[in-house]
Amino acid sequence: MNGAMQQKGMSHEEVMKELMNFAEHDVDWRTGKVMTGLYDPGKDAHNLAVEAYTRFLPQNALYVNMYTSIGKLEKGVVTSVAELLRADDEVVGNMTSGGTESILMAIKTARDWARENRPQVKEPEMVLPVSAHPAFIKAAHYFGLKVVQTELDLYDYRADIQSFKNALNSNTVVAVGSAPNFSHGSIDPIREMSELAAEKDILFHVDGCVGGIYLSIMRRMGEDLMDFDFSLPGVTTISADLHKYGYTPKNASVILYRNRNLRKHAWFICSSTTEYLVINPTAQSTRTGGPFAAAWAMLRFLGEEGFREIVRSSQEATKVMIERIDSIDGLEVLGEPDMCMFTIASDRVNIFEVDDEMGMLGWKMIPQFACGGSPENLHVSLTHANVPYVEKYLDDLKYVVDKLTREGSSVNTEELSTLVDKVAESPIEDILAAVIPHIGLTGIELPERMAPLNTVLNRLPAEKRDQLLTFYLNMT
Ligand SMILES: Cc1ncc(COP(=O)(O)O)c(C=O)c1O
Numbered sequence: 001m002n003g004a005m006q007q008k009g010m011s012h013e014e015v016m017k018e019l020m021n022f023a024e025h026d027v028d029w030r031t032g033k034v035m036t037g038l039y040d041p042g043k044d045a046h047n048l049a050v051e052a053y054t055r056f057l058p059q060n061a062l063y064v065n066m067y068t069s070i071g072k073l074e075k076g077v078v079t080s081v082a083e084l085l086r087a088d089d090e091v092v093g094n095m096t097s098g099g100t101e102s103i104l105m106a107i108k109t110a111r112d113w114a115r116e117n118r119p120q121v122k123e124p125e126m127v128l129p130v131s132a133h134p135a136f137i138k139a140a141h142y143f144g145l146k147v148v149q150t151e152l153d154l155y156d157y158r159a160d161i162q163s164f165k166n167a168l169n170s171n172t173v174v175a176v177g178s179a180p181n182f183s184h185g186s187i188d189p190i191r192e193m194s195e196l197a198a199e200k201d202i203l204f205h206v207d208g209c210v211g212g213i214y215l216s217i218m219r220r221m222g223e224d225l226m227d228f229d230f231s232l233p234g235v236t237t238i239s240a241d242l243h244k245y246g247y248t249p250k251n252a253s254v255i256l257y258r259n260r261n262l263r264k265h266a267w268f269i270c271s272s273t274t275e276y277l278v279i280n281p282t283a284q285s286t287r288t289g290g291p292f293a294a295a296w297a298m299l300r301f302l303g304e305e306g307f308r309e310i311v312r313s314s315q316e317a318t319k320v321m322i323e324r325i326d327s328i329d330g331l332e333v334l335g336e337p338d339m340c341m342f343t344i345a346s347d348r349v350n351i352f353e354v355d356d357e358m359g360m361l362g363w364k365m366i367p368q369f370a371c372g373g374s375p376e377n378l379h380v381s382l383t384h385a386n387v388p389y390v391e392k393y394l395d396d397l398k399y400v401v402d403k404l405t406r407e408g409s410s411v412n413t414e415e416l417s418t419l420v421d422k423v424a425e426s427p428i429e430d431i432l433a434a435v436i437p438h439i440g441l442t443g444i445e446l447p448e449r450m451a452p453l454n455t456v457l458n459r460l461p462a463e464k465r466d467q468l469l470t471f472y473l474n475m476t
Pocket residue numbers: 097098099100101133135178180181182207208209210241
């Protein structure tokens with residue numbers, strides 16, 4: 001093993017030089033070509049965020065009495081997000097480290113609420129469309145809930161209301177809708193879903209992690225959107241991330257609860273050990289004050305006007321992108337995206353090869369496997385930083401698709417699919433042995449061209465895919 005600790009310490013310069021060597025092959029986030037997982041608010045805002053973050057880096061959010069600033073910053077951020085989501089005075093919330101933690105808190109709270117309020121339920125279930133984020137499956141796994149996934153309407157990739165309705169039963173304690181789902185950028189019919197849940201005394205969580213802030217600004221700008229927030233009485237919790245379209249540095253999200261009676265199930269307070277009194281409203285305990293200060297600073301710095309400008313230019317660019325992508329022979333944008341996130345599928349070329357080719361030109365999207373009737377696709381989360389580069393992206397995308405159509409595929413999709421179908425039922429080690437020679441894996445490093453590997457993974461049943469990846473990654 002080659003660890004970091006050495007006998008003798010190194011100088012600041014030497015350490016930084018080595019650190020920067022690690023980053024040599026990282027994607028450069030400044031190019032404007034990264035179209036997923038990166039939310040760059042621009043140079044001035046970024047510099048302020050870094051300053052705010054580092055200034056509050058040493059503060060420990062666990063010790064609320066020592067660092068009263070953290071409580072004040074949290075209150076300011078939570079109140080701003082709650083207002084955007086049309087919360088009344090009863091709504092309360094906390095900052096967490098991200099969407100996953102917010103969702104974990106919502107599901108843990110729902111489980112514990114049900115233990116008190118619906119004690120007859122012995123085997124609690126969670127109902128959610130197949131487009132809901134994997135964090136819910138993780139939460140169910142952690143907290144012992146059964147997962148019931150429901151279908152999508154394949155015209156617009158929103159939750160199919162009949163399938164959702166059929167899945168609700170006397171064991172359901174919580175149901176979920178997204179605003180929007182990450183994969184296709186579409187808002188579920190939250191009004192109908194939350195009404196159905198409320199009729200059966202089921203809590204209803206809205207996953208606004210990616211869209212809560214952005215869609216609320218769109219609504220304030222007069223856009224005619226489906227309702228998805230606390231204006232709907234059946235909505236009991238909402239997660240909304242600041243570190244996505246709130247354009248704040250990572251590790252900042254908000255979880256909101258309809259009232260204190262619900263949030264009381266979120267707390268973990270413990271004084272029954274020889275240790276200090278632990279008081280946690282969230283899953284984490286010790287936390288840096290950095291994300292609190294940076295999120296607060298970004299909301300102040302950008303203001304509603306700043307966010308409106310970001311939303312205006314992003315929506316304008318998204319419209320152009322969708323029209324132009326749909327006009328490229330062999331490509332299609334799936335469904336009816338409600339904001340600046342969408343997916344591209346192809347009936348002509350291997351979409352994972354498009355990803356590889358675009359990657360070579362510097363464009364970073366995210367591949368998604370076929371699932372629940374949605375074909376395999378490439379996901380784009382457009383941000384403010386991408387807007388000036390949209391024309392170039394569209395030119396490159398057309399060039400890549402034309403090239404692959406003209407020259408043919410270097411991945412034999414049919415042959416790989418036949419191979420996968422033949423071994424899919426075998427033990428994981430055998431599947432791995434059969435596919436490895438065809439996917440360019442030579443060691444633990446991922447291949448430069450991911451299309452063969454993605455084609456294989458796409459063809460495997462989801463459960464086998466997850467097992468195979470666990471087995472493989474655990475070897476690294
Ligand atoms: C809709 C949605 N929910 C939840 C999450 C999880 O958020 P995080 O990665 O911050 O944990 C994401 C992340 O992309 C998301 O898009």
